[in-house]
Amino acid sequence: MRAQVGSGYFANIKNSTRTIWHGMSITLSYMFRRPITVQYPDRTEVPVRDTLPDRYRGFLEVDMDICTACQACQKDCPIDCIRIDIEGKGKERYMTRFDIDIAKCMFCGLCTENCPTGAIQHTPEFEASALAMENLTFRFISDPVQGVPPYKVEKGVDSYQRKPLGSILSGIIKPWDAPPPVFPDPEPEPEPEAAPEAEPALEADAS
Amino acid sequence: MQAFADKLIQLLEHDPATWEYTQIFYAGVMLAFICLLFFVLVLPLFAGISTWLERKVSARMQSRIGPNRAGPHGFFVWIADGVKLFLKEDLIPAEADHLLFRLGPHLVMVGLCASVVVLPFAAGSTIADMNLALFYLMAVTSIEVVGILVSGWASNSKWSLLGGFRSAAQIISYEIPVALTFMVVALSAGTLSLGGIVAAQGPWPWEWYLVHSPMHFVAFFLYATAALAEGNRTPFDLPEAESELVSGFNTEYSGFRFSAFFMAEFANIWIMNIVGVVLFFGGWQLPFLNDRFTAPIIADGAFDGWALVWTFVSLLVLLAKVSVGVFVVLWLRWTLPRLRIDQMMALCWKYLVPVGILLVILTAAWELVLYEVPSLKWMFPGLLTLVSAGLLFAFLRQTYRNFELSGDTPSLENF
Numbered sequence: 001m002r003a004q005v006g007s008g009y010f011a012n013i014k015n016s017t018r019t020i021w022h023g024m025s026i027t028l029s030y031m032f033r034r035p036i037t038v039q040y041p042d043r044t045e046v047p048v049r050d051t052l053p054d055r056y057r058g059f060l061e062v063d064m065d066i067c068t069a070c071q072a073c074q075k076d077c078p079i080d081c082i083r084i085d086i087e088g089k090g091k092e093r094y095m096t097r098f099d100i101d102i103a104k105c106m107f108c109g110l111c112t113e114n115c116p117t118g119a120i121q122h123t124p125e126f127e128a129s130a131l132a133m134e135n136l137t138f139r140f141i142s143d144p145v146q147g148v149p150p151y152k153v154e155k156g157v158d159s160y161q162r163k164p165l166g167s168i169l170s171g172i173i174k175p176w177d178a179p180p181p182v183f184p185d186p187e188p189e190p191e192p193e194a195a196p197e198a199e200p201a202l203e204a205d206a207s
Numbered sequence: 208m209q210a211f212a213d214k215l216i217q218l219l220e221h222d223p224a225t226w227e228y229t230q231i232f233y234a235g236v237m238l239a240f241i242c243l244l245f246f247v248l249v250l251p252l253f254a255g256i257s258t259w260l261e262r263k264v265s266a267r268m269q270s271r272i273g274p275n276r277a278g279p280h281g282f283f284v285w286i287a288d289g290v291k292l293f294l295k296e297d298l299i300p301a302e303a304d305h306l307l308f309r310l311g312p313h314l315v316m317v318g319l320c321a322s323v324v325v326l327p328f329a330a331g332s333t334i335a336d337m338n339l340a341l342f343y344l345m346a347v348t349s350i351e352v353v354g355i356l357v358s359g360w361a362s363n364s365k366w367s368l369l370g371g372f373r374s375a376a377q378i379i380s381y382e383i384p385v386a387l388t389f390m391v392v393a394l395s396a397g398t399l400s401l402g403g404i405v406a407a408q409g410p411w412p413w414e415w416y417l418v419h420s421p422m423h424f425v426a427f428f429l430y431a432t433a434a435l436a437e438g439n440r441t442p443f444d445l446p447e448a449e450s451e452l453v454s455g456f457n458t459e460y461s462g463f464r465f466s467a468f469f470m471a472e473f474a475n476i477w478i479m480n481i482v483g484v485v486l487f488f489g490g491w492q493l494p495f496l497n498d499r500f501t502a503p504i505i506a507d508g509a510f511d512g513w514a515l516v517w518t519f520v521s522l523l524v525l526l527a528k529v530s531v532g533v534f535v536v537l538w539l540r541w542t543l544p545r546l547r548i549d550q551m552m553a554l555c556w557k558y559l560v561p562v563g564i565l566l567v568i569l570t571a572a573w574e575l576v577l578y579e580v581p582s583l584k585w586m587f588p589g590l591l592t593l594v595s596a597g598l599l600f601a602f603l604r605q606t607y608r609n610f611e612l613s614g615d616t617p618s619l620e621n622f
Contacts, residue, residue, distance in 0.1 A: 009557075012558075013558065020542075020543065021602070021605070022605070023542045023543065024538065024539070024542050024602075025602060025605040025606040025609055026542075026609050027268045027538060027541055027542040028538065028606045029606045029607075029609040029610040029613070030267065030268045030269070030270065031264070031267045031268060032610060032617045032618070033270060033610070033613060033615045033617070033618065034270075034615060034616065034618035035266070035267065035270050035271055035272045035618075036270045036271075037270075037271050037272045039272070
């Protein structure tokens with residue numbers, strides 16, 4: 001498009017006519033172009049998590065088969081969203097709990113950097129909206145009574161076979177409107193001890 | 208209807224047969240009924256559909272998709288919007304002038320409903336084909352300014368007041384070029400009646416007033432510009448400039464009162480386009496769809512319903528022509544930026560008004576020449592039809608080139 005020519009009365013008319021002509025033809029041509037809108041979440045051609053880059057920091061996932069129970073991730077976590085319980089000693093040592101509260105997690109990635117076997121990793125999963133926030137606490141040990149034994153690292157090995165990224169998490173993530181988990185009823189409160197009987201005696205002493 | 212009016216007169220303790228104001232009372236009842244019908248049935252429909260259309264058109268022009276969830280192509284989104292607006296709380300600011308605040312939307316709606324009375328929607332179905340229709344239109348559309356100014360004043364808000372003032376200045380200024388273009392058409396048609404103007408044009412494109420003479424051709428663009436400004440549409444939407452005045456004269460309104468302004472604005476687009484089509488594009492006539500062709504069929508009397516069918520078909524023809532105009536108005540909104548207030552005033556008083564006066568004088572002279580030498584009647588229409596077709600072709604070619612430059616593939620999915 002040429003630059004504005006002159007600024008007289010008729011030049012103004014000419015310029016405005018020409019610019020409106022060009023402007024309207026440009027906008028009309030846009031009517032027939034392809035919209036670039038990505039219709040997240042339900043009308044994308046492939047799920048959005050499959051289009052994310054490899055190193056995307058999404059939800060954390062732990063492969064319990066190669067977890068050494070070193071607790072490095074728990075210690076490194078700046079906001080304590082990882083909780084690991086270990087019971088027993090020596091050969092009877094078991095992990096009875098490995099919870100990650102992904103609602104607290106700030107996706108800094110410090111836990112994955114210090115993991116000696118690469119058991120804890122980021123996945124491309126990112127859809128963390130849920131009706132019940134309790135559902136965002138991912139429990140990687142499903143049966144706390146049986147527990148999971150720590151992985152023994154063999155000497156000279158520097159790579160560890162891991163399950164495909166995301167395969168463990170897909171069994172743990174619940175739908176967004178799932179009800180919160182039902183916890184066992186709280187234990188019945190202990191019977192109040194028969195201590196108050198002593199009080200009248202004290203009063204009697206005072207009088 | 209008449210019985211109902213008679214009963215009302217009897218309630219006023221008069222005898223309908225002898226009372227001297229009976230005829231005027233009938234007209235008043237009729238007008239009230241039409242306003243009610245229009246307000247309840249036609250206006251929300253047209254205004255609602257144009258909001259949906261505007262959202263779709265604007266979306267495509269910005270490479271978006273627009274509403275597409277509620278109903279096919281998101282069509283029912285305007286019903287959802289309307290229900291939402293009607294359910295909102297109706298707030299009146301504490302410091303506002305309560306009476307005027309309530310009166311504002313009514314005045315706007317009255318101006319709008321009253322202008323519908325003279326519009327020829329279809330063959331033989333004008334509500335009142337009065338011989339002063341163009342003059343009446345000019346008079347009645349000014350009531351809207353009063354409504355806007357009153358609501359801006361009564362809101363007791365700086366933004367509303369500024370919006371109302373701007374609107375008054377703008378609409379009063381731009382009424383003059385609109386009136387001048389009305390004059391150009393009226394000079395050729397020899398009547399101010401809209402039905403008469405339609406009848407004076409033929410069904411074929413070269414018989415339309417758009418190409419009647421070069422003056423009419425220019426007058427059409429003059430009318431389009433001035434009508435845009437009168438309807439407060441972009442690029443002349445200064446009264447509602449979002450970036451400067453929040454929302455202009457309707458900032459303080461909510462709920463139903465706001466939706467009345469909103470509906471009036473969008474219904475105004477349709478009215479302005481209907482007037483444009485009637486004046487310059489032959490109204491409800493298309494080739495082979497015209498009284499000349501249908502009159503013998505109706506007179507034949509083989510089927511009593513032909514007159515009704517013809518009315519319906521001519522209504523559809525008018526709506527089709529008007530929809531093209533509505534699309535252009537929406538398209539303009541997403542193309543042109545808003546003018547500054549001094550630019551807008553300069554455009555009106557320095558360009559449109561002088562050109563309009565010149566056009567009226569030239570048209571009058573040209574009609575005199577035609578009166579003396581009737582054989583010149585076909586000099587301009589043929590030529591101008593070719594010129595318009597050429598311009599249209601050039602425009603589409605330019606559009607196609609722009610499209611090719613983008614290297615995109617044409618896509619109409621997700622429309």
